[in-house]
Structure formats: structure tokens, C-alpha cells
Amino acid sequence: MANLRALFSSNDPAGVGSSEAFANRQYQWNLVATAIGQRLRNVAGPGFDVENLKAPRNNVIVFHGVGGIGKSTLLRKLEAAFSTAEQRPASRVPSLGKERCARRYLSGMDPLTFDYEDLHVRVDRGVFELFPLRGSGMPHTLRVPLHRLGVLVHYKKPNKPGELIFGVVRDPNAALYGTDLAAFGYTSTEAVRVPHADEPLFRAYFTEVATLAGRRVV
Template sequence: MEPLTFDYENLHFRVDRGVFEAFDLIGAQQSLRLPLQWLGVLIFFKKPGKPGQLFIGTVRNRDANLPLYGTDRLDLSSAATSSLQISADDEARFREFFTKVAEVANRRVAA
């Protein structure tokens, strides 16, 4: 299977052989590497109509059936918080990519 990749502004995501990698291409933040079974991602919208904030980290309970991509900040035990702001329109692109990642990892995406 070919690696899955996704680029957004200065971020590059790559999924290959059960591992998720995130790279900040301008070097402002450190790269991140996690097994897919630990991965948790969400874009949190604090106020309607305003951009959301991207959170990538580890799920709180790896044995539970927590979504790989979700909406509950309590599902993450640790998060590499990005200063990147995501619009509601761009959130759909992230959801599409992480839905594919969830299929590879045999995990789910929150509705």
C-alpha cells in the first residue's frame, strides 16, 4: 500500500506502515511520530463562525474504542497543539484525510 499524505499550509502528514508522522515544513514546531493506535486528532471550534484550532496527540485510553478523529478534547491525553487556525471549510479536507487514516488503522471517526 502506498503511503497516505496530506499537505496543508506548512504542515505535511504522512501515514505508512502503521505510523503517523506530522512535519512542520518551516520548522516552527517539532515533528511528531505516533503509532496509529495511539493517534488522536481534532479541530476544536470555540465559537461558531471562527476558525478552529488543530490538536494532534495521543488518545487517553488506547484500549477504548475512541475515535481517531473526533470532537471531544477529553479523548486526548496529550496533544501537540498547533497554532494553526483551521476554517470550517478546510475542516472537511482534514476529516476526509483522517477518515482514510482511520480505515487503515481499523478505527472510527466521530460523527
């Protein structure tokens, strides 16, 4: 009893310790890890068609419950888990595997953009998007997941500007930039022509994109 009186009669916080513990969320960690792994296997499979918008897809995980049970904390921990290993929380985080692939779907980083004449392209959350601007001659936008993106500046003659080709590759192991023409399953050739002197601009941008996607350039 004397010890209890001593504890509760003092307002000095020095005698009371505290620490952060994020507990009882292993089931949710495993759910996310399983969902991401299944998603990566599905999009990398031979039967996946990015153009087939009618096929059913499960792209959303919802955590719900009364206020104060840790939903926002869980999301912050998930965000940290998809960052570098040094930034992961100290609580038990399952191995998600293929970290760069997973990060490109859930990363909160700002979009990576590039503009050239009448073309505007960007990469956001694992998806490459090309937008039509006035005078570009493009009838619609192009959206391709990074693991299937192919880009090529194709020079037919050494003294002539090259054709700018975007498309979907059949094999995700194909080069993202400098893609072989035979590797494309679908292509969109833009009206823009790229002089030899401007090719390094495209190479620099798509090298950064390839690094984000864990792919290569040639």
C-alpha cells in the same frame, strides 16, 4: 527399465508435471503469528508509553541461512498473508487474528500523505508522522502509532477558525478523528487555524486513516 528409457529418452515436457509447494515452514509461520500477536498486546496494554524510547522493545525478526532455502519465498508469502484473505497463498497459513491491526505494521503500501499550508502529515507502516515546514512554528516532528492517534479541529466559536490538535489518546477505542478533548493523554496544538470550509479536507483524509487503522471518526 523400459518405462525409464521412455521417460528419459524424450524431451517432450508434456509428460512431466510440476506444481509449487512451499513446505516445512509452519514453524516460521507460527513464529511470525506469535510475534505479531504479542506486539499488538504490548502496544495496546495500559503500561505501554509511546514516548518512552528507553524501554526495551523487540521489533525485528531475522530469517537467515544459505542461499536457496526459501527466505525470499517466505517473505513473499508473509506479505501475501497480510493482504486480503483472497490473496493468501494456498499453503497452510495460520490465523493471525486482528488482520487490519497487523497489516498496518507490515503493509507495503505507499505512505498516505496530506498537506495543508505549512503542515505535512503522512501515515506509513502503522505510524502517523507530522513534519514541521517553514513558518509552521513547530519545534519538532510528532510520531504516533495509529492505534493511539487522536486528531481534533476544535472550534471555540462558530464564526472563528478552529485549533488543530494532534495527540496520543489513552484508550485506543477512542475516535481517531473528532477525538474528545478528555480522551487525550498528550496533545500538540498547531499554529495553523482551520476555517469551517476546510474542515471537510481533514475529515476526508483522517477518515481514510481511520479505515486503515480499524478505528472510527465522529
